[in-house]
Amino acid sequence: MKPVRIAITLLFVLLTSAAFAASAAQKSFEELKALDGSWESKGPNGEPVEVSYRVTSNGSALMSEIKGKENMISMFNLDGDRLLMTHYCAVGNQPRMVAGPSPDGKTFTFSFLDATNLATPDASHMNHLVISRLDANHHTEEWVYNDHGKEMKEVFDLWRKK
Secondary structure, X not given: OHHHHHHHHHHHHHHHHHHHOOOHHHHHHHHHHHHOEEEEEEOOOOOEEEEEEEEEHHHOEEEEEEEOOOOEEEEEEEEXXXXXXXXXXXXXXXXXXXXXXXXXXXXXXXXXXXEEOOOOOOOOEEEEEEEEEEXXXXXXXXXXXXXXXXXXXXXXXXXXXX
């Protein structure tokens, strides 16, 4: 009878632990929330770029705002076991991207899922984003834009504003 009790107790502990374990998407989302604050960089032509991140909606969303001549917003949120990002682009469409697992807890790769207001699948749109947290005050964002099959990449080296 004792081995049965031990087995039942062990099974209960394992099931309880699994129920409370955070998914990879939840862990990634929590890591991304550490970007909360104001960031600065230089654009490809040397112009200043400001990006702000803000945790909002009682912690259920993270908003990124790229400030400049073409203000753009991206929203990050969980959808079940997926981490999604919707980019409200200056070209007028809204690509959604889904994150894959973060191998190191610091690199977050988002790939195109679908989009609203996209005239054709090859119309101009953002289709890939990689955010790399280098430390608490430094991260990079690599944005990939697709325009009729031609990809253009822009990398921002962002430092937390003091």
